[in-house]
Amino acid sequence: MALVFVFLYAPIFILIIFSFNAGNSSAVWKGFSLHWYAELFQNRLIMQSVYTTLLVSVLSTLIATVAGTFAAIGLASMRRRWRTPLMTVNNIPVMNAEIVTGVSMCLLFVAFFGLWKAFAVWFNQAQDTFWMEENIYLGFGTLLLAHVTFNIPHVILTVMPKLCQMDKNLVDAAQDLGCTWMQAFWKVIIPEIKPGIISGALIAFTMSIDDFIISYFTAGSGVSTLAMTIYSMTKKRVSPEINAISTLLFGAVLLLLIIINVRESRQERLRERARA
Amino acid sequence: KDTSDSENSGSSNGSGSGDRVVNVCSWGEYIDESLIDQFEEETGIKVNYQTAESNEVLYSQLSMGGVDYDVIVPSDYMISQLIEEDMLAELNYDNIPNFEKIDDRFKNLSYDPENKYTVPYTWGTLGIISNTAKVQEPITSWSAMFDPQYAGNVLLINNSRDALGIALLYLGYSVNTTDEAEIQEAYQLIADAVKNGVYQGKVMDEVFQKMEGGNAAIATYYAGDYLSMLENNEDLAYVVPEEGSNWFVDAMCVLKTSQHKEEAEAWINFMASTEANLRNMDYIWYASPNAEALETYPAYYEETYGEPLDPALYEIMAPSQEVLDRCEAYLVLPAETRTLYNDLWTQLGI
Amino acid sequence: MSKELIRLRNIRMAFDDEVVLNDLNLYINDKEFLTLLGPSGCGKTTTLRIIGGFTTPVSGDVLFDGVRINDVPPYRRQINTVFQKYALFPHMNVFENVAFGLRMQKRPDPKDPSGKRRVKIPETEIRQRVLEMLEVVSLKGFENRKPDALSGGQQQRVAIARALVNRPKVLLLDEPLGALDLKLRKDMQLELKKIQQQVGITFIYVTHDQEEALTMSDTIVVMDKGCIQQIGTPEDIYNEPKNAFVADFIGESNIIDGVMVRDKLVKMYGREFPCLDGGFAENEPVDVVIRPEDIDIVPMEQGQLVGTVTSVTFKGMQYDIIVDFRGFKWLIQTTDHSPVGARIGIKIDPDGIHIMKKSPYSGMFGDYSSFSEEYEEMSDANWEADEEESEDEK
Amino acid sequence: MSKELIRLRNIRMAFDDEVVLNDLNLYINDKEFLTLLGPSGCGKTTTLRIIGGFTTPVSGDVLFDGVRINDVPPYRRQINTVFQKYALFPHMNVFENVAFGLRMQKRPDPKDPSGKRRVKIPETEIRQRVLEMLEVVSLKGFENRKPDALSGGQQQRVAIARALVNRPKVLLLDEPLGALDLKLRKDMQLELKKIQQQVGITFIYVTHDQEEALTMSDTIVVMDKGCIQQIGTPEDIYNEPKNAFVADFIGESNIIDGVMVRDKLVKMYGREFPCLDGGFAENEPVDVVIRPEDIDIVPMEQGQLVGTVTSVTFKGMQYDIIVDFRGFKWLIQTTDHSPVGARIGIKIDPDGIHIMKKSPYSGMFGDYSSFSEEYEEMSDANWEADEEESEDEK
Amino acid sequence: MKNKLSLFAVPYVGWMSIFVVAPIIIMVVYAFSTAAGDFTLENFARMGTYTAVFTRSFKLAIIATLIALLIGYPVSYMLSKEGPQVQRIAMVLIMLPMWMNFLLRTYSWMSILENNGLLNQLFQQIGLIDLYNQIAMHFASDPAAYVPIDHFQMIGTQGAVVLGMVYNYLPFMILPIYSVLVKLDHSLIEAARDLGASSVQVFRKVILPLSLPGVLSGITMVFVPSVSTFAISRLLGGGTQMMLGDLIEQQFLGGAYNPQLGAAIALVMMAIVVVCMLVMNRFGDGEEQAVML
Ligand SMILES: Nc1ncnc2c1ncn2[C@@H]1O[C@H](COP(=O)(O)OP(=O)(O)OP(=O)(O)O)[C@@H](O)[C@H]1O
Ligand SMILES: Nc1ncnc2c1ncn2[C@@H]1O[C@H](COP(=O)(O)OP(=O)(O)OP(=O)(O)O)[C@@H](O)[C@H]1O
Ligand SMILES: NCCCCNCCCN
Ligand SMILES: [Mg+2]
Numbered sequence A: 001m002a003l004v005f006v007f008l009y010a011p012i013f014i015l016i017i018f019s020f021n022a023g024n025s026s027a028v029w030k031g032f033s034l035h036w037y038a039e040l041f042q043n044r045l046i047m048q049s050v051y052t053t054l055l056v057s058v059l060s061t062l063i064a065t066v067a068g069t070f071a072a073i074g075l076a077s078m079r080r081r082w083r084t085p086l087m088t089v090n091n092i093p094v095m096n097a098e099i100v101t102g103v104s105m106c107l108l109f110v111a112f113f114g115l116w117k118a119f120a121v122w123f124n125q126a127q128d129t130f131w132m133e134e135n136i137y138l139g140f141g142t143l144l145l146a147h148v149t150f151n152i153p154h155v156i157l158t159v160m161p162k163l164c165q166m167d168k169n170l171v172d173a174a175q176d177l178g179c180t181w182m183q184a185f186w187k188v189i190i191p192e193i194k195p196g197i198i199s200g201a202l203i204a205f206t207m208s209i210d211d212f213i214i215s216y217f218t219a220g221s222g223v224s225t226l227a228m229t230i231y232s233m234t235k236k237r238v239s240p241e242i243n244a245i246s247t248l249l250f251g252a253v254l255l256l257l258i259i260i261n262v263r264e265s266r267q268e269r270l271r272e273r274a275r276a
Numbered sequence B: 001k002d003t004s005d006s007e008n009s010g011s012s013n014g015s016g017s018g019d020r021v022v023n024v025c026s027w028g029e030y031i032d033e034s035l036i037d038q039f040e041e042e043t044g045i046k047v048n049y050q051t052a053e054s055n056e057v058l059y060s061q062l063s064m065g066g067v068d069y070d071v072i073v074p075s076d077y078m079i080s081q082l083i084e085e086d087m088l089a090e091l092n093y094d095n096i097p098n099f100e101k102i103d104d105r106f107k108n109l110s111y112d113p114e115n116k117y118t119v120p121y122t123w124g125t126l127g128i129i130s131n132t133a134k135v136q137e138p139i140t141s142w143s144a145m146f147d148p149q150y151a152g153n154v155l156l157i158n159n160s161r162d163a164l165g166i167a168l169l170y171l172g173y174s175v176n177t178t179d180e181a182e183i184q185e186a187y188q189l190i191a192d193a194v195k196n197g198v199y200q201g202k203v204m205d206e207v208f209q210k211m212e213g214g215n216a217a218i219a220t221y222y223a224g225d226y227l228s229m230l231e232n233n234e235d236l237a238y239v240v241p242e243e244g245s246n247w248f249v250d251a252m253c254v255l256k257t258s259q260h261k262e263e264a265e266a267w268i269n270f271m272a273s274t275e276a277n278l279r280n281m282d283y284i285w286y287a288s289p290n291a292e293a294l295e296t297y298p299a300y301y302e303e304t305y306g307e308p309l310d311p312a313l314y315e316i317m318a319p320s321q322e323v324l325d326r327c328e329a330y331l332v333l334p335a336e337t338r339t340l341y342n343d344l345w346t347q348l349g350i
Numbered sequence C, D: 001m002s003k004e005l006i007r008l009r010n011i012r013m014a015f016d017d018e019v020v021l022n023d024l025n026l027y028i029n030d031k032e033f034l035t036l037l038g039p040s041g042c043g044k045t046t047t048l049r050i051i052g053g054f055t056t057p058v059s060g061d062v063l064f065d066g067v068r069i070n071d072v073p074p075y076r077r078q079i080n081t082v083f084q085k086y087a088l089f090p091h092m093n094v095f096e097n098v099a100f101g102l103r104m105q106k107r108p109d110p111k112d113p114s115g116k117r118r119v120k121i122p123e124t125e126i127r128q129r130v131l132e133m134l135e136v137v138s139l140k141g142f143e144n145r146k147p148d149a150l151s152g153g154q155q156q157r158v159a160i161a162r163a164l165v166n167r168p169k170v171l172l173l174d175e176p177l178g179a180l181d182l183k184l185r186k187d188m189q190l191e192l193k194k195i196q197q198q199v200g201i202t203f204i205y206v207t208h209d210q211e212e213a214l215t216m217s218d219t220i221v222v223m224d225k226g227c228i229q230q231i232g233t234p235e236d237i238y239n240e241p242k243n244a245f246v247a248d249f250i251g252e253s254n255i256i257d258g259v260m261v262r263d264k265l266v267k268m269y270g271r272e273f274p275c276l277d278g279g280f281a282e283n284e285p286v287d288v289v290i291r292p293e294d295i296d297i298v299p300m301e302q303g304q305l306v307g308t309v310t311s312v313t314f315k316g317m318q319y320d321i322i323v324d325f326r327g328f329k330w331l332i333q334t335t336d337h338s339p340v341g342a343r344i345g346i347k348i349d350p351d352g353i354h355i356m357k358k359s360p361y362s363g364m365f366g367d368y369s370s371f372s373e374e375y376e377e378m379s380d381a382n383w384e385a386d387e388e389e390s391e392d393e394k
Numbered sequence E: 001m002k003n004k005l006s007l008f009a010v011p012y013v014g015w016m017s018i019f020v021v022a023p024i025i026i027m028v029v030y031a032f033s034t035a036a037g038d039f040t041l042e043n044f045a046r047m048g049t050y051t052a053v054f055t056r057s058f059k060l061a062i063i064a065t066l067i068a069l070l071i072g073y074p075v076s077y078m079l080s081k082e083g084p085q086v087q088r089i090a091m092v093l094i095m096l097p098m099w100m101n102f103l104l105r106t107y108s109w110m111s112i113l114e115n116n117g118l119l120n121q122l123f124q125q126i127g128l129i130d131l132y133n134q135i136a137m138h139f140a141s142d143p144a145a146y147v148p149i150d151h152f153q154m155i156g157t158q159g160a161v162v163l164g165m166v167y168n169y170l171p172f173m174i175l176p177i178y179s180v181l182v183k184l185d186h187s188l189i190e191a192a193r194d195l196g197a198s199s200v201q202v203f204r205k206v207i208l209p210l211s212l213p214g215v216l217s218g219i220t221m222v223f224v225p226s227v228s229t230f231a232i233s234r235l236l237g238g239g240t241q242m243m244l245g246d247l248i249e250q251q252f253l254g255g256a257y258n259p260q261l262g263a264a265i266a267l268v269m270m271a272i273v274v275v276c277m278l279v280m281n282r283f284g285d286g287e288e289q290a291v292m293l
């Protein structure tokens, strides 16, 4: 088991170590330096793609969490006859190979652009007062749409079980106590499935951050997520700036996890003490 | 109408609203990036600089649609193809006064006989790069690229035209042949080498890391990039093989769909200037088509580094006519030959 | 306890064409403790949900104080519910759970003379009423606990407090004690009854436990298959069951085929027994119910019937004795021990014999030949195989 | 039923220094139906697991047929277990579940004269034994069902068949009926007892339901806090409880402080009552147990004691009447109704009075002053507040 | 009220039809048409040429899946027996690498496996390569002609690609198996022991079959991305180990533009996934397992 962890972490440690390399090789150690960290913040491409990545992840997580939660509630209260086929469709992006999702969405966008252009050309010819953009491209918008699309199913899949576990009578009880059902929705259903929503959001965020393949096919040339930048960099000289940025991100996640875990175990201890 | 177009565009591609923008797609490791900053400073036009791995990848992106490049820098044969497919816009050379400075050798070439679409960016040769620490005997022939002796140490170039091209050269055929049998023979040559495990990988710019780091012994790549590698690994050698090779011109053109034609021409003009060419040459080691720049480069080098430029290097960068005579430029191939190239190339992955 | 509060008139309910309630008629008096009793799936919860307003009947009227309330939503009815599994809000502590209903309420602003402005109940009043109510259910000091951290009985009481704090006219309780263990259940039964008497409101209570129903109710409504089988006081129902279903469902019963010779005389096993019931046709076939505790064991020669003891079980308070009378097995509960195999006589007082009209349920209950028969009904297949099995046992 | 099969000698068990079993001594006879009875957490499961070999005691010996088996792993003991929640293998059908144990077995090859070669049980024999066993538990025809597709009672019987098919000498059952509903539970009790008699092996049964224990057992072991409180037949335990804990745990009891005047005469409420017990010191303070059903209600003037009826509950078979005798409330179970508020006399036959030595449990049980007291024990905090509450009620 | 709530799903149903269903339909259309837009089956017919890619993809993905299973199962099993504290930390440690972009981690493997990479440097240092040369020379038919190696060839081999897959997707094998094993009712194991099963038998007859749903979901979750990867094969296989993913990518954004053929291959790949899904649904409900992601 220890070997498995060595296996999992060896490349990461090497990556981290070479982020401090004075030389620009990731195989030959030339001494310690923070050079690449300084360089990193100068690198427009990397900084821009970090920004794009965070933005698309945050936005798609927000949208997918809200949309997915509502969808899950809707699906959960549907009759089985309807729910089963819908859930199957819902599972497609989860189960499908990412490349298939990416390629098919790419085709969708391109087909839409084609239609749009035909329409816009016609429109512009037909009248003269308002000029409509004829060419639209893959870009941040399509990237976001793609991310939202593959994130929603994950949110639904995490929220659904919570909804199913929820005592069916809770909404009745709230109404019984004087809530209209809108109030019941906000005061009871949402707090009740909150853990599911949160972990759904977390999963969505992780998926977004980690995604490469779908972004690759839907972001076009104008924007680039960190993963895409890394990929295109691996096709050239890879600069250790990339090691530096990943070290920073990894450190941030590690810190976050440690904080969460420490807090959780402290709370647990408190709870135990309260029980004793 | 043109002006109003370019003004209200921009917004669609996430590059800031109302700003003047130009979207450039070039090759990787193919510019001194400080030139971009300088251009932006001078003109206030924002440059979105992207790269494509090869002519063929660029073509895929353009055909697939959805990309919003203005300026692209394809090679000769690909330019012909794009013109053929009516994807390029005619340039307004009034906006590109620096075109004057381009050496006549690089004007009106076969890919753009009337020179309506292009401004050359660089030129050079294709050759074999080898690591003298790993390969003792001198390499002079393309045979090294197919020799099982070097199994696992050879890097095949990762685009169909160059890869099949060197095989055709080795077999003594023209790189522009349309004879299916000859092409099949060339394919077979590579396929056998693949089967024999000759190739460690197929690379484009990955070649830098591989060759500089001593991870492979032999590769086919471009002269300019070889010179860049040499800076990081002195053991590397370059040769234009005895069977001859390809000499190429990469030129800047503007896409028909471009919404920023003016900015595009501004960029092209800027990149065609002598100063930009000198700096770029110094950075990427590719020969410039700007006559003045090419001529004065050795002096520029000496001035900058305080030592003379090794004439051998200059010769590799801007080979003499004698070498060029051994080389052949790629011409656009007829559609069915291109399909054959594509199919064979895909099959080669097998 | 005499004023009528709720009336269900010709209520019909069906889910997907499956009739669940069939022409139900029922009135409920103010301050009454009324229990809906019946086996699983008989429609108790559905009836309750109709009263609470969570379900709308297919046809029929629900009247409250004489007003039709079919279309009044639950939150506007002066009725509160204690749900089957409590349905406490897990994310709120006890105080917040109980306060929930009060926080939802708005009432005319006392400071607004027009009486049109409606305001929330002030926090101090909420606090006071919640604490008061927690005291009623003996849960003072538990305000800050989350429901998870409460035992079943405590959760139960929070649910009651949460409902009662709104001062409803009617409290609906759906098997509130189902999840509790025996001992606690018994205690809570008494507790609930006490609370009902203390607050003086109508309780409509659902259970499938006959002992529970007997212990707590003023009125019991016995239901089966969506129909009311009998309505009455616990004593009525126990002592004068209307049919074999009720007789069997309420307590143990021996149910024997008989023929009414004439008023106050019934014939079973070819022998005549005096009884107290009348009003049947002459020679009308009837079901005769004899409660196990109404049978006295006497020396053989004194017995009205003579049988053989086939099984004896010590139950603490009494022995359960199975006696075979010509192949029909009776259950007798007595404090005297008789050994297995003994031939004994039995005597039944006339007031221990209850006569019922024949009903569709006749012949389905009341034979103790094979104790396994009852659970055999639960197995959903292989009826034949099981039948054979029980044949063998005899 | 006389041969001793299992003996636990000075068994001590602790988890994390928390003593769970304290010097337990117990022997179990062959073919006996022995029940471990006690409240939750008293150590019943632990005792069973020690016998089954799933837990090793801290000290003490487990003897099987006179041989110490402390270190014999579970699968080598001739003991099988029916687990609290059945633990049926969900991926196997009924047949495979029951056959599991047989498929695991190897026995000397009958064809090998040296007797060293061990072979599996042939499929035909497995088939036959499994089907036989399924017949015993009335589950023929269910062979191909998965456990999910069975009702609770059926799962229960599969679990029993699975254990019994291995022909163990002892079957351990840990609250096997806990998950079933009341009616089914009662049926299964009788069924289990029948199976035990049929297969003729020792059953060690764990429950916290006293009625269940009384119904099924040959011997009951009453446990509390890791100690055995009493061992005896159901009648012994019910009629002659050793202390207040046992008296209260087994059925309802009124437990009154008394003083032994002399043999066969006890003084309560300042009055002397004749009884049947003796062997106490003169004037020794004792606990007097009077079962609610042993008390007769008589006209005031004939009563040994006179009290006031404070509550009457109809229970079908009888009325539960709470009677106040000078502030101490008794539960009386009788078939005669007395109205609340009535002054009544009571009479207790000498054989209805059971005398127990004082024990640490004295004073803790047997008062019906407040029915709420019992569940108050379950609430883990605010004892004081609750106490106040019940004070008020009196 | 119930029905009112189900209206919440309507927007999502719309969204799904546009962004999930429509793309697939378009893909199908592409797969069955020529560049000019006419109906054709040729794209599928041409796939015969790529049998070798299919074979290689399946071979490598199956090997990777098996290795992941062989490593992942024992790890999950051991983990599920640890204390809750250890389990939690171990789970975090297993998930943590997933927060670092997989391309980076794979790239890091490149620098380890290169001919002149860290591992070969290490082998050089500890004399492993010399040792190998001596031994090989000894056994060579003509020791004089033996050319000593200066590195072990790792990068650009199928082994490297498999390693990359195992490395990247191992957590996807561990997580579902682990979560099934943790939920396993311990009394089932006791029951099996009670009925005479040895520990091996307990494992074979009870634990293994009961963890099958987790195993299946793990297998799918490793197999599907493995068989369709293009980045891993590109980085570690040096482009010589073309997989289905590379093949598709090449038709769209790579050096051999032919989206119709690419769509056809993608369609075939989807069919594979559907088969996997069906198999999984047969053994347990897929909804639940996907959650564990
Ligand atoms: N929402 C529903 N949809 C379909 N059928 C339902 C629904 N609710 C109840 N039923 C059916 O109506 C019948 C009566 O159900 P109800 O819940 O009233 O029974 P119950 O008497 O409360 O039973 P239990 O004691 O098991 O709670 C049952 O057959 C049940 O299956
Ligand atoms: N594995 C264990 N670790 C720590 N404490 C334990 C363990 N098993 C049991 N205990 C403790 O030992 C005591 C006796 O437990 P046991 O399970 O024997 O009770 P029980 O009589 O079977 O109760 P129940 O009726 O609730 O099943 C309890 O206090 C319990 O908390
Ligand atoms: N660093 C990449 C430079 C690419 C040069 N272009 C060569 C084109 C040959 N056809
Ligand atoms: Mg119900």
Ligand SMILES: [Mg+2]
Pocket: D044, D045, D046, D174
């Ligand atoms: Mg237990």
